Amino acid sequence: MSLLIRKSPPEFTAQAVLDGKIIDCSLADYMGKTIVLLFYPLNFSELCAKELQAFNTRINDFKMRDAELLACSVSSIDANLAWCRVAKKQNGIQNVSYPVIADSDGSISKSYGVYYKEYNMSMRGTFIIDKEFTVRAVQIYDNHLTRSVANTLRLVDEVIQSRSFDEYGDDNTHVVDNYFNITHI
Numbered sequence: 001m002s003l004l005i006r007k008s009p010p011e012f013t014a015q016a017v018l019d020g021k022i023i024d025c026s027l028a029d030y031m032g033k034t035i036v037l038l039f040y041p042l043n044f045s046e047l048c049a050k051e052l053q054a055f056n057t058r059i060n061d062f063k064m065r066d067a068e069l070l071a072c073s074v075s076s077i078d079a080n081l082a083w084c085r086v087a088k089k090q091n092g093i094q095n096v097s098y099p100v101i102a103d104s105d106g107s108i109s110k111s112y113g114v115y116y117k118e119y120n121m122s123m124r125g126t127f128i129i130d131k132e133f134t135v136r137a138v139q140i141y142d143n144h145l146t147r148s149v150a151n152t153l154r155l156v157d158e159v160i161q162s163r164s165f166d167e168y169g170d171d172n173t174h175v176v177d178n179y180f181n182i183t184h185i
Contacts, residue, residue: 004135010111015077016099034067035129039122043083049091069098077102
């Protein structure tokens with residue numbers, strides 16, 4: 001797995017479920033926006049359902065930042081469609097209002113380095129891609145851990161607020177200073 005930070009993200013086109021319909025979803029469709037690509041392990045699992053629903057409850061916070069959520073897992077489009085029809089209280093993701101991408105052959109997960117071959121599933125991973133189509137943040141978790149929606153929003157804010165980086169690294173001290181309310185003497 002090569003490090004994707006500061007590189008163009010692997011592009012893909014795949015089927016996804018959005019608003020109860022099957023659509024073609026291409027990463028390039030979201031160029032010019034901040035993209036939050038969420039990989040998750042399993043459809044129909046309580047942990048994944050709760051996590052995707054938690055992101056959905058904050059969808060307007062992402063949209064206010066001109067950020068788009070995309071979820072992806074090694075699953076078939078039929079499985080995604082079925083899961084999108086299951087009510088929240090039954091560990092479903094009904095009413096999730098962002099694309100849920102079917103990566104049935106694992107090629108997207110493999111290209112992002114989150115494919116867990118032994119179990120034929122995606123690891124839980126978050127990739128934040130800026131408006132210039134550069135990967136700026138990567139977080140990969142053990143599948144038994146969940147992501148923090150608030151922390152993901154904080155990272156999106158940092159990506160949006162950060163200045164351009166050069167070959168010597170970022171000069172983003174203003175972001176850190178503001179986040180921790182640090183005052184310089």
